[in-house]
Amino acid sequence: MLFLLDGAGVPSKASFIQLTPNSYSLVPPTGAITAPSGDVTITAGSAINFGTSTSASRYSWVFPGGTPATSTAQNPGNVTFGGPGTYTISLTVIDATGNSDPSPPTRTITVLPTSPDFSITVGPVAREVVPGGLATYTVTVTPLSGFTGTVNLSVGSESGFPTGITSGGFSPASISTGGSSTLTMQTSTFTVPYALSLTITGTSGTISHTASTTLLVNLAPPAGLTANAGDAQVSLSWPASVGANGYHVKRAKIDGGPYETFACPSGTSVVDSGLVNGTTYYYTVSAAYTGGPDAGGESANSLQASATPQGGTASPPASPTGLNTRSNKPGTINLQWVQSPTPGVTSNGVYRRAMNGGIYPASPTYTINATTSFRDSQVLRGVSYCYEVTAINASGQSGPSNESCTKTK
Missing domain, CATH: 2.60.40.10 (Immunoglobulins)
Structure with a gap:
């Protein structure tokens, strides 16, 4: 019912107005499949x-x-x-x-299928390993339409396996009627980072089916990052990561990051200079590899290390890098390395151990004036030795270089 008022406020006669609801619905419909009633x-x-x-x-x-x-x-x-x-x-x-x-x-x-057949699946869809690691996959054969044959298994890749990646085979190598087998893929310590697509083939007579998965070879993050504070600088060093041809060194002023990359050395040490004394800096490093279209990548970050530069102090130097050994003459081994980038290195420590079961001494086998080469003539012929080199300055001794081993003539 609707009343209208005139200028004096007197209501008019009542009028009835019919309101029709909008037919538009905001509730979506719900469907149901009646036939078939299930899968x-x-x-x-x-x-x-x-x-x-x-x-x-x-x-x-x-x-x-x-x-x-x-x-x-x-x-x-x-x-x-x-x-x-x-x-x-x-x-x-x-x-x-x-x-x-x-x-x-x-x-x-x-x-x-209308005649006996089988299906083949593989899991997981991808495995990730570091160089030298193993990856295993589960291959499952399911019989269809009364299949009772034996399925022989094989694995391959479109362009073959790259250097350092091999198949460890299937266990078992064939599956009768139905069941599962474990595929093992092996990598060596010199395998470069790679994304390898694997094709598993199951064959029984004229019947053949395939399934696919992926092997991801990633770099291991550097272990044992050390940070030594100096006057407005921090010396950083870390062990080499297998397969890496460079590193991304990252810094933060907040514990846990976020980090910013400030250096990309090819070696395993760097000096971060121009810092503010009394400020704590937090560091991490990742390993990197640059290869072909299917190779290359960056590892996860290492564990964090921190240091607080202080005025009037000096830090031990960064480690030498690129140590290489060879035996050119009977009873001698020649060593060459890249000197520590830290200024003020006065000498180098040469550490030697027997390759088979030997351990490095607590003190250098030889302490020599700062240089980048050394000949060790105090070795036995036909014996394998391993070496590490350190850098020494007024504040102490660096961590060791990479290890290099060789056999004397």
């Missing part, structure tokens, strides 16, 4: 009847692997599936205002 397994070439009791303005059926592939009928009827596989059928219902079911119902249709 179905059939043989190739068979048909399944599809339909719904849901009332809607429009219907959208999708039949992957089926004929027809789609339908807009409420009850499409028989759909034929010609090829083996697993297919997910969906129904979307749409109301008069254009709303559609946000969660369309589905049915899973498993189509088996």
Whole structure:
């Protein structure tokens, strides 16, 4: 009922107005697949009847692997599936205002071959290792349509295996009727970072099927990062990571980061200079490798190290790098290295051990004036020795260089 008031405030006669609700609905429809009532397994070439009791303005059926592939009928009827596989059928219902079911119902249709066959799967989809590590995969063979044969397994890659990656084989090498086998892939300590796609093939007579997975060879993060504070500088050193041809050294003023990369050396030490005395700096380092289109990458960060530069103090030098040894003459071994980048190095410590079971002494085997080469003539012929070199300044001794081993003539 509606009243209108005139200028004197006197109401008019009452009028009745009928209000019609808006037919637009904000609630989306919900569909249901009536036929079939659940998931179905059939043989190739068979048909399944599809339909719904849901009332809607429009219907959208999708039949992957089926004929027809789609339908807009409420009850499409028989759909034929010609090829083996697993297919997910969906129904979307749409109301008069254009709303559609946000969660369309589905049915899973498993189509088996008409003659004995098998399927093959491999897991996981990828494995990650560092150089020298092993990766294992589980290969599963499932018999279909009464298959009782033996499936022989093999593994390969489109371009073959790169240097340092080999197959350790399957255990067992074949599977009878059905079951699982373990594939082992091996890497060597000199394997470069790589993303290798693996194809596992199962063969039984004239029947052959494949499955794919990936082997990811990543660099191991450097271990044992050390940070030694000096006057407005910090000397950093770390052991080499197998396979790395460079490093990303990162700094932060907050414990735990975020870090910023400030140096990318090829060696295993660097001096961070121009710092503010009394400020604590936090460091981490990652290993890097640059290779071809399928090789290259960066490791995770090392554990964090920190140091606080102080005025009037000096720090031990960074480690020498690039140590190389060789025996050119009987009873002698020649050493060469790249000197520590830290200014003020006065001498080098040469450490020697027997390769088979020997350990390095607590003090240098030889202490020599700062240089980049040395000849050790106090060795036995035909024996293998390993060496490390340190740098020494007024504040102390650096960590060791990389290790290098050789056998005397």
